[in-house]
Amino acid sequence: MAQQNLDNIDTTEHPYINKGLEGIVAFSTTKSFIDGQKGDLIYAGYNIDTLAENATFEEVCFLLWNDRLPNSTELEELNNSLKSQRSLPQPVLDYIKSTNKKAEPMAVLRTAVSMIADFQDAPSGDAEKDNRDDAISMTAQMPTIIAAFARARSGKEIVAPLDNGSTAFNFLYMLNGEKPGEEAEKTMDLCLILHAEHGMNASTFTCRAICSTESDMFSAVTGAIGALKGPLHGGANTAVMNMLLEMDANAETADPVQFTKDRLASKKKIMGFGHRVYKTFDPRARLLRGMSKSLSEETGQTELYEWSESILKTMKDEKNIDPNVDFFSATVYYSLGIEPDLFTCIFAMSRVSGWTAHYLEQDANNRLVRPRALYIGEKNLDWTPVEER
């Protein structure tokens, strides 16, 4: 019996197979809403522009976990909890120090998050409270994991977290070994806000599917990190940066307009453009574009930003396609001193807020997530002894 080649199976014969579950509505949610026509993104009632202008990342975490903004006592309480839980258990630090320099950052993040589950308090009897505590633990510790790994693999001393300052401030401090300026902190904070939540994407869906077996939040987030790691999901901002760095290697002759046209002519993809949902400018790309511009003006290093604008204009002229969130986040992250292969980890350290919010929502009104598969193989084959095969 030859191996069956699934490529040859015409799924039009099986019209009821919902490949990729496209268009199937699986849940109701209060966490976010995307209007792809208008280019609107809403987190739990608030437009992303409102949040970008007014909120901190920590306020957004509270909003996603509670469907309302915190009052000052609640916000202070959350900030204190996050600050007090930033340090990693020693075995997790030992693991990070022992990793190979070439280990994939997202694989290390997946393992380390899975490992911190071992160090949680015993169940209190209030499962929802415990889940909320787990969400805080992961949000507090993921930045420490990423910064520690980034430094360990470069042979630098690991920087212990501060017990003060925002998540954004503390992360840049742990990563770069020096306290960031106000502008860098604000930019990092805005990046964390913009990536916190985005509807029913593949990692959020994975998180809810794992939650639906009544498994714990660490299992669900570990699975979500694994899903985000895939090139079809996270990782596009790394690809954008690599594209720009390729150009930078030949900076003197770099011509972004010609580069874009050449790539399009040879049917190569320009990374960071187009989105399944947005039919207009992704609102996050709009906000990141502004950040990228002011950062480049502030530092005087305007080259990457200007190239980005040329590519954007060429793509609009040639293909009428707008950039997505990954396009400008690449240069913004890069200017903050973050290495390109860590970009997906930065995405994860923000998105953990959305994942855990969806976990809480799924857990509050659960049904086991289990679609069906159509069997298209053979049946009732007779056994042939191994020596006769």
Place this chain on the structure above:
Amino acid sequence: MAQQNLDNIDTTEHPYINKGLEGIVAFSTTKSFIDGQKGDLIYAGYNIDTLAENATFEEVCFLLWNDRLPNSTELEELNNSLKSQRSLPQPVLDYIKSTNKKAEPMAVLRTAVSMIADFQDAPSGDAEKDNRDDAISMTAQMPTIIAAFARARSGKEIVAPLDNGSTAFNFLYMLNGEKPGEEAEKTMDLCLILHAEHGMNASTFTCRAICSTESDMFSAVTGAIGALKGPLHGGANTAVMNMLLEMDANAETADPVQFTKDRLASKKKIMGFGHRVYKTFDPRARLLRGMSKSLSEETGQTELYEWSESILKTMKDEKNIDPNVDFFSATVYYSLGIEPDLFTCIFAMSRVSGWTAHYLEQDANNRLVRPRALYIGEKNLDWTPVEER
């Protein structure tokens, strides 16, 4: 704004929400087929009874990965690959030794499997071959992880794997520190065959969803372990065993018939009965029942087996419900010297063959798995400064 209680939302208002994706066909597969009416289970063409009578677990792995049985050269090659990869990298062993005695076995398995990803060879350029190698690595190393953890937490010396003998033989040897007899090996092997694959369950679905982002096989299996960890999925056999051990604590007065009737009268669940798909005797339960009987006769310890039979008869008489795979696997595992809280890990060390087979199948004909969610929250709320909330 008060937190929205999802319990109060009537999903009949949103009839197009497919809660739990129940009845939605998401994939085609050649891996397994379940006929719940007849009580049939087929792996890639072969009835489970045919496989139970003739195959080894390693042959079943090959079958699931290739949709055909191996010839003798192929089988020998697979056996050699599995044997040569049983040892764990030192950092994984160090992690297992460092775990808290109270760490959850499935959490440790999840972390250790995630960690072994760091020790794989660099991509060869043949992604399918690399995936097949990853499947072999995980199948070879998961038994070592479980046995090492079981011994480390009891303060026993970790037993290094043999470079010979079947997966079943080697696992029992590493777990118990002595080579198992022929009957024990055969029983363990049969258990591995019976749990290898079972259609589109929640962990297999999680595995395929993660694969669909083009993420790696370690990410997908790590996520699947997280899903299996949930009490609604794996874990029921542990609950069966705990129920029987509770009875055993009062063995002199134990009355399984009355116990069952009392539990039913007080609306408590009898663990290990009923199945969403099987409307008759689960074929795996039938095969495990035979094993449980012969093991009890061989060892002379017939009490647990006899209680099981009494519970089964009472459940049939009172509720007309048949046992599922978990009911008899509990006593079988227990008689092999496996502690009840490890039962879900044993399930995982078998099911990794099915998970990885589904990964290969998804990867060969992929589409990103991404259903939608219906937004039921508010929109365009105005910002209120924190001091005014």
